[in-house]
Amino acid sequence: MASARFVVLQVLLVAAALAAVPFVLSDPPPLQDFCVADFTAATAVDGFPCKPASTVVDDDFFSSAIVSGPNTSNPFGANTTRATVSAFPGLNTLGLSIARIDLAPGGLNPPHSHPRGSELVLVLVLKGEVMVGFTSGANRLYSKVVKENELFIVPRGLQHFQHNVGAGDAVFVAMFDAQSPGLVVPTFSLFATKPAMPMEVLAKTFLMGEDEVDVIKSKFAGF
Incomplete structure (x- = not known):
């Protein structure tokens, strides 16, 4: 009986300790003014080690990664140029990253999620009209047509999409509260x-026959 009471007490103490610890919903705050990524360091960490301050230069805080738009000649009519820490070493440990997304007329950035970052679509739309939408855990769709200089927020981890509904090309910028927000595209993750x-998993998931699943899989064979 005494042993059982001791176990219960331990569980209660652990639960109390966890309740007292604030949950971090974005990258942890930096411990110094900056930590420019040292890509040559041998030690692997969550992010990159810092370059010695004496070797940091102005260009470490500059990036032209999203100046030019990518090619949108693909089945989705969409492409992304990312300015993450690998292209912008000054971002290291700051909990930020940015991406430029170009959409051809009718182009779609298909439903996807970022498990490690919320997205401010900042959809700052730079050109065109973009329908942005995300689904909640209750399967509720929230969407809005976003025009030039307007904003839309996508909460962390939720499935969302961007669709060019304007007459011409569209360009928008997405900003993240993580230097490596991650990317999960369900269609690619499944097909x-x-x-x-396993074929049985796909057939039962989509309530369709194996022949129908094969047709869908064939469309993703080149990716």
Whole structure:
């Protein structure tokens, strides 16, 4: 009986300790003014080690990664240029990153999520009209057509999309509260995995026959 009471007490103490610890919903705050990424360091950390301050130069805080738009000649009519820490070393440990997304007329940035970052679509739309939408855990769709200089926020981890509904090309900038927000595209995660997702899993998930699943899988064979 005494042993059981001791175990219960331990569980209660651990629960109390966890309740007292604030949950961090974005990258942790930096411990110094900056920590420019040292890509040559041998030590692996969550992010990159810091370059010695004496070797930091002005260009470490500058990036032209999103000046030019990427090619949108693909089945989705969409492409992304990312300015993450690998292209912008001054971002290291600051909990920020940015991406430029170009959409051809009718182009779609297909439903996806960022498990490690919320997205301010800042959809700052730079050109055109973009329908932005995300789904909540209750399967409620929230969407809005966003025009030039307007903003839309996508909460962390939720499935969302951007669709060019204007007459011409569209360009927008997405900003993240993480230097590496991650990317999960369900269609690729299901139909373009290596090794392949079991056929029975796909057929039962989508309530369709194996022949129908094969048709869908064939469309993702080149990705």
